[in-house]
Every structure is written in structure tokens, then in C-alpha cells.
Amino acid sequence: MDNRISEIRRSIRALRVSVREAEAVMHEQINRDDDCTFVAQEIIRMRTVMSELVQERTKLGDTTPIVVASIFIPRRLPAPPRGRIPKRRLVPGAARVNG
Template sequence: MDNRINEIRRVIRALRVSMREAEAIMHEQINRDEDCTFVAEEVMKMRVVMSGLVQERAALGDTDPIVVASLFVPRRRPAPSRGRLEPRRLVPPREVAQA
């Protein structure tokens, strides 16, 4: 059973990468105002296969998340906190001295 779970996880990882690549191609075609029917149909077929694999994996009792490193975009580090900021006070504009 462990071998089957590992095989399913491997196929899911590969499908996720393929789906992301196909979606990127589809978006490029849309941006160029081209027909993306073929690619969209392929993505839908991949989703059907993915759904079946996920159901089979759940039936085998595997609930651990499947991480694909290439799908994650690194985030910027948050700016360091500078302590509590005081609210801004509204000050009337300075009058220009008439000479």
C-alpha cells in the first residue's frame, strides 16, 4: 500500500507542475488574443485525473500535504517594526510673509 501511495503522490506532483505550465501557456494565448481551446481542454482532463488520484489517495488514508517547491514564489521579508508610530497631526499651512 505504501508503494501505491508514493506512486500517487509522485503523479500528483507531476500533474500539478504540468497544469501550471499549461495554464501559463493558456494565459499567454489569451493575452495574444489567440484560441486556447486545446490547452484549456487538456487542463480540464488533467483536473479530472487529479481528482481521481486525490480520492484514491484519501481512500488509502494519506492526508499529508504534497509540497511542490517550484509552485511557491518566495515572499519578501516583512519590514522590521519601528515601534509604535504616532498618529500624524494636521498642521495648517504656513503663511508666506509678505515683504
């Protein structure tokens, strides 16, 4: 029974990581205004499997929280730091080129 609980806990950890990665992909697709139906369906499927595993784990008597170290790396680059914008000098009217 302990082996089955360990196996379930390992599967849940792996599913959590997969769901987070899939969610990141889905958010990128949404930001690009792409179709994210397939990824969304896969996330729902993974969550359904995870829910069934959690129910089985609870029936076996394991209620210890499962801690997953977050090694999530954002796919988007961070926003550049906001600094002062240098002032631009206006070109005097006489220096303009008339076309």
C-alpha cells in the same frame, strides 16, 4: 500499499507542475487573442485525473499535504522599471520646416 501511495503522490506532483505550465501557455494565448480551447481542455483533463488520484489517496488513508516546490519561471519579461522621463525641448516655430 505504501508503494501505491508514493506513486500517487509522485503523479500528483507531476500533474501540478504540468497544469501550471499549461495555464501559463493558455494565459499567453489569451493575451495574444489566440484560440486556447485545446490547452483549456487539456487542463480540465489533467485536473480530472488529479481529482481521481486525490480521492484514491484519501481512501488509502494518506492525508499528508503534498508540497511542490515552485520553480515556475514566468514566460513574459518583467516590466521595465519606471523612472523619470527626460523632458524634451520644443522646437521653436521659426525652425519648423514648411512643406
